[in-house]
Amino acid sequence: MEPNIIPGQICSLDNICACTTVGALDPCAIVIFGASGDLSTRKLIPALFQMFLSATLPPSVSIIGCSRTAYTHDTFRAFLLNACVVNAGNSALDMARWQEFAAGIFYFPLQYDSFYDFQQLAGFLASPDQQRITKGNYLFDLALPPSLYTPVATMIGQAGLARQFEQGRGWSRIVIEKPFGRDLQSALALDQALHQYFEEKQIFRIDHYLAKETVQNILTFRFANTIFEPIWNRGYVQSVGIMAAEKLGVEHRAGYYEQAGVIRDMFQNHMLQLLSLIAMESPSHFEAERVRDEKIKLFRSIAPLHDNEEIILGQYGQGSMDGQAVAGYRQEPGVASSSLIPTFAMLPIRVENWRWQGVPFYLVSGKRMARKETRIVIQFKDVPHSLFRDILGTRVVANRLVLGIYPKESISLSFQTKHPGAKMCMQTMTMNFNYDDVYVQSTPDAYEKVLLDCIQGEHMLFWRQDGIEQSWRLLTPLLDECESCQGRAQRLHGYAAGSWGPEEARAIVEGIIA
Numbered sequence: 001m002e003p004n005i006i007p008g009q010i011c012s013l014d015n016i017c018a019c020t021t022v023g024a025l026d027p028c029a030i031v032i033f034g035a036s037g038d039l040s041t042r043k044l045i046p047a048l049f050q051m052f053l054s055a056t057l058p059p060s061v062s063i064i065g066c067s068r069t070a071y072t073h074d075t076f077r078a079f080l081l082n083a084c085v086v087n088a089g090n091s092a093l094d095m096a097r098w099q100e101f102a103a104g105i106f107y108f109p110l111q112y113d114s115f116y117d118f119q120q121l122a123g124f125l126a127s128p129d130q131q132r133i134t135k136g137n138y139l140f141d142l143a144l145p146p147s148l149y150t151p152v153a154t155m156i157g158q159a160g161l162a163r164q165f166e167q168g169r170g171w172s173r174i175v176i177e178k179p180f181g182r183d184l185q186s187a188l189a190l191d192q193a194l195h196q197y198f199e200e201k202q203i204f205r206i207d208h209y210l211a212k213e214t215v216q217n218i219l220t221f222r223f224a225n226t227i228f229e230p231i232w233n234r235g236y237v238q239s240v241g242i243m244a245a246e247k248l249g250v251e252h253r254a255g256y257y258e259q260a261g262v263i264r265d266m267f268q269n270h271m272l273q274l275l276s277l278i279a280m281e282s283p284s285h286f287e288a289e290r291v292r293d294e295k296i297k298l299f300r301s302i303a304p305l306h307d308n309e310e311i312i313l314g315q316y317g318q319g320s321m322d323g324q325a326v327a328g329y330r331q332e333p334g335v336a337s338s339s340l341i342p343t344f345a346m347l348p349i350r351v352e353n354w355r356w357q358g359v360p361f362y363l364v365s366g367k368r369m370a371r372k373e374t375r376i377v378i379q380f381k382d383v384p385h386s387l388f389r390d391i392l393g394t395r396v397v398a399n400r401l402v403l404g405i406y407p408k409e410s411i412s413l414s415f416q417t418k419h420p421g422a423k424m425c426m427q428t429m430t431m432n433f434n435y436d437d438v439y440v441q442s443t444p445d446a447y448e449k450v451l452l453d454c455i456q457g458e459h460m461l462f463w464r465q466d467g468i469e470q471s472w473r474l475l476t477p478l479l480d481e482c483e484s485c486q487g488r489a490q491r492l493h494g495y496a497a498g499s500w501g502p503e504e505a506r507a508i509v510e511g512i513i514a
Contacts (some may be wrong), residue, residue: 025455026170027060028137029125033152034144035065035076035107039177041083044143047447049084052101053094056444056452062133063105066121068112076107104133112144112152118159125161137170139454145256146179150193157197164202175204175454178269179260180463183479184472191465204454205463209270211446211453213435214409216461218277218376219291221403221411229282231380233355238398240361241377241512242274245369249316249326249497250343254334261341263475263482266365269463271347272299272471275361278376279351288459292467299470303350306477312493312505313482314344316368319497326368326497340488343367344495346505362508368497374405377512397428409435 030048032040051057065076081098108124110117124130125138140156142149153174156162164172174194181187194203209215222229231237244266250257257265276295283290305311317328329335329343344366351361380399396416404410411433419425444452453461482488493502500509 025056025058025452026137027058027133027135028139028170028455029062029064029130029134030139030141030451030455031064031066031121031125032141032143033066033112034142034148036067036069036071036079037143039143040065041080042087043447044141044451045080046084046087047445047451049098049101050445051448051452053097054444054448056448058455060133060135061104062130064121064125065105065107066110068109070109071107073105073107077102077105080105112148112155115155115158118155118161122159122161135170138172139175140173141175141454142177144177146182149176149190153194153197162197162202171202171457172198173202173204173454173457174198175206177206179264180205180269180468181472182260182264184469184476187468187472191468195465200465201457201459203465204450204459205468206450207269207273207461207463208446208450209405210273210461211449212405212409214403214405214411215274215277218403219286223282234357234359236380237356237359238379238381239359239511240278241364241379241508242271242278242361242375243364243377243509243512244270244274244374245365245372245500245513246367247321247369247372249368250329250332250335252333254332257343258335258339258341262343262345262365262367263347263479267345267347267363268471268475271363271365272474273463274376275349275363278378279356279361281355291460292464296464296466296470298351299467299474301351301353301356302474303352304477305347305349305474306481308348308478310348311478312344312346312502313342313491314366314493314495314502314505315339315341316343316366316497317494319368319499321368321498328497329368340492342482342492344369344493344501344505346501346508362512364501364505364509364512366495366501370498370500372406373513375512376403376405377401378403379511396426 032044034040048057048063065071065080071079081095081102084098085095106124108121110121125134138161140161142152144152156174162172162174163169176194181190222232273295276298280294280298283294315329318331319326319328329341330337330339335341345364347363349361349363351357351359378401380401382398383396397414400414402410402412404412412430414428414430416426417429419427450461453459482491493504495502500506500513
């Protein structure tokens, strides 16, 4: 069995075997709404199959797919098999064990607005055969368009499936994918609908970025190493750059993206979460609620964004990727020819607290950029006094810490050394730590981690209601300004597909990717 690191456990190489095994998991039913859709077939089912192969899925589990398509149990299993083969690519999925895994997969067709269908689903889950497998523990995963979150959650509640720990029932939990609303008002409405039947501890709002190994290790890096925390502040840090560049364009998501844009798609969730892990204060204990408390404090410290003239928005035009000509955003299928939706944004963030006052945080994300890369760069200040200035004639290059998240999970720190020889010459050297070089065992996919946490009831990697609200309080005024101002077209800078974004943001971006 492949070992798996579970959030909340502390590990060292000397004790890796003792701390990476998974404890006993509750039997349960995993009900996937939108089971015939893209998210289910590309992410959820392959992740569950890999969990089965690595023995991190409960030994007694039932996976029930629900959608409007008219499958039977057998035709649904055949559909998923084909999807798994296609999406596995070069991964090490052992398809020889598919039939064993598929024996626990069932299909229940329903209409998302039919109370009768949800009553029938409740009856199916309560049947003796299902109860024997699941013991009345239910995990509902909404792999659906955001417009269906409220009606489906409401139907689950009205059918009595949200109640837990009564009449022989176990726990009941609901999983919500981003986006969590499109502004503050819609986020509040969604939370109100969810809380009509589910308590906060039953709700799991997924941000899969938080399940990446390097992201999880940020807090360990900061708070388990004495040498870094004393210099993690305005006295030593010049700036922080956080970038999530995407190589792909809008692809088949034009319908969603025309309503969202890059700020809703990336900044409200992934980018703010990365910022919080870098800038938050230390929690008193490594517990979900304590960690999330500190994130909220950080979000409340961020200066208003809507009147910030340094914000740069962009939209990709025609260009070249890997030597092939590609269309601009406005030429993509489903995109309006006059669309003013941004596909790139650079937000300079100011954190107004004692630790970070005066230190700029640059958050950058965009589509159709030169390559897919996610990294965090902590640029330290120049040495306060250079005793080598008369010898070198140039400034001493400042230290730089880079946390690589994709494509390579790594940590690197640059520092100055003397080049061998009689003459005084300096050279920048880098200490590198690559996860793949040290942790040779395969690491769980992000969706494997978050699904395992949902089954365990562990909230460490999930958004809390007040965090969602605070993030939208920051971004909604900016979105209102950008989407209603008369000079909206002038604020949207073009950039060629395959480049590093608009020329106006190039200095910041190159400072992060250098």
